[in-house]
Amino acid sequence: MAKIRRIGKRFPDYGWSWPxxxxxxxxxxxxxxxxxxARFCAERWLDENDIDRVSFREHRLLAAISDRFGRKLAGHAVYPRLVGLQKMLWTKSRMAMREAEPALKAMADAGCAVMLxxxxxRIALDAAAQRGRVAHDIDILVRPDDMQxxxxxxxxRGWQIAxxxxxxxxxxxxxxxxSMNFFKGNYGDIDLHQxxxxxxxxxxxxxxxxxRRAIAARFSDVSVVVPSPADRIALAIAHGGLDAHTHSDWLVDCTVAIEGGDVDWALLLDVIARRGLAVAAAVALSYLALEIGIAVPETVLAQVVDMADRRGAARLSSVLQAKPRTDFGALTWLSRGFAKQLRLRRKKGRLKQTEPNIVWRGKSMTAKAAGGPAPFVLSQALDEPQGEAGEMMLDLVVRIVVPPxxxxxxxxINAGDRHVARLRSMAISRSGGERMLHFRGKVKLERTGRSLVLEARPSRQFRVWDNEQAVATYGxxxxxxxxxxxxPTG
Structure with a gap:
């Protein structure tokens, strides 16, 4: 039987990254x-901290604690505030679910297999978990063939692309x-993954x-599937283990899966090895087993630690990324930032594109345009020349007033459901003012009755555009x- 080696709390051992x-x-x-x-820890934390001054990360865990102890914390002075916080977070989660449910049902009705x-x-497996598990966004996995x-x-259904x-x-x-993020209304928030x-x-x-390993479940009245217990643990570690504890309730998700008693530990080890999760898993599982007392089999933990130990220099990068950001010193911030950028370069590797990305770059013009004034608009149809369908060159000149x-x-440029090109430029100076931009590129005229339309796009979406600075920067x-x-193109 493999025996776990001692886990130290000095860098670069895994205990250094424990919360x-x-x-x-x-x-x-x-x-x-x-x-x-556990209740002693909760009461001590409430004695030493102000609920209203901590971040959303702590609020998510406080919801789980309130759900666990309920009225056993009623003697504490902040108990009413704790209950109010839990109800507020539960309400937002429930509203997010309510917005998502019709879309999930429509996907299922369209023949899509939907995995949450x-x-x-966790909520699909146990509806009562809503009280303690904040889920303001709904993560949906579909097969690549079901993405469209x-x-x-x-x-x-009116969901906005973020x-x-x-x-x-x-x-x-x-x-x-x-993956893509969508939102709708005040609470709807869906991450669609393939x-x-x-x-x-x-x-x-x-x-x-x-x-193949997924388990049938229900999300309200919608039939869905969820990952197996081993996959839920692996996914929690993959999404949360290298994110410097932006949120920490992924460790609660791991614990719930482990305590369910159905974990295929051999499968978990295989997924950890295949996915390159050994270091993040060593940090998470050693913390749960050795510091919290969760029943992770010793042989499993020993194998995970052994896998992580053999990661060489890559181990250092992952240990830095796993450490909670609230524990960072200046040097740790710099080192972790560098390590994270290296991972993001791999993380953002795109899949194969079926169509080329057509981008026209705008060039500034100094000459003033002749002709009468035209209105400023957010979209405008373009007058196409008469003739047969085919490719032509298009030169556009637009005037834009840029905020400071x-x-x-x-x-x-789009034509009905068909995308033609993106037109992009950069306002580097903060002086603002009027700019004249020239764009040139090739377009295909299809003569289908759908005109080419030039439209302005935000560089980022917001639920409500009620902030002047956001409108100026992204609108x-x-x-x-x-x-x-x-x-002609010739």
Missing amino acids: TGSLDQLLKAALLPDEEA IKGAS PAFDVLRD TGVSPQYLRTRLASLR LAYDGSQQNAEDDLAIW VRRRIEME ALPFQLVSARFS
Whole structure:
């Protein structure tokens, strides 16, 4: 039987990345098997901290603690505030679920297999978990072949794309995107994935196997599937273990899966090896087993630690990324930032694109345009020349008044559901003022009765555009179409 080596708390051993201080105290209140010891941690944390001054990370754990102890904490002075916080978080989670349910049902009705991952999967298995598991966004995994119909469901039901690009543009890129974020109304928030893991953790064989291992569940009245217990643990570690504890309730999700008693530990070891999760898993599982007392088999933990120990220099990067950000010193901040950028370069590796990304870069013009004034608009149809269908060159000149901020200028040309091109420029100076931009590129005239339309796009979407600085920095900029000239491509 393999025996776990001693885990130290000095860098670069895995104990160095364990939660400490008040975060450790909160996690122990949520997770310690000894309820009296856990309640002592909760009461001590409440004595030493102000609920209204801590971050959303702590609020998520406080919801779990309130759900665990209920009225056993009623004697504490802040108990009413704790209950109010839990109810507020539960209400927001429930509203997010309510917004998502019709879309999930429509996806299922369209023939899409829908897998819920992360917090939503736990709620699908146990509806009562809503009280203690905050899920303000719903993470949905679909098979790559179902990405287009799932996207169409969200588009047709008024879900907004968070990045600001048009549905026409994004629909041409679906095969190359791992995930997309959508929102609707005040609470609707859906992350649509076609792959469960990011680009630094890919394994094509396991991408298929995760579906074969999935378990049937229900999300309200919608039939869905959720990952197996081993996959839920692996996914929690993959999504949370290297994120410096932006949120920490992924450790609660791991504990719930382990305590369910159905974990295929051999499978978990295989997924950890395939996905390159050994270091993050060594940090998480050693903390749960050795510091909290969760029943992780010693042989499993020993094998995970051995895998992590053999990662060489890559181990140092992962240990830095796993450490809670609240524990960072200046040098740790710099080192972790460098390590994270290296991982993000691998994480963002795009899938194969089925169509080229057509981008026209705007060039500033100094000459004043002749002709009468035209209105400033957010979209305008272009007058196409008469003739046969085919390719032509298009020269566009637009006038835009740029706010006094540094920002991107985003525009698109679309024709009905067909995306034609993105038009992009950059306002580097913060002086603002009027700019004349010239764009040139090739367009295909299809003569289908759907005109080419030039439209301004935001560089980022918000639920409500009620902040002047956000509007100035990210909002779509009205433009004046000065000229649109078509010419032969020859």
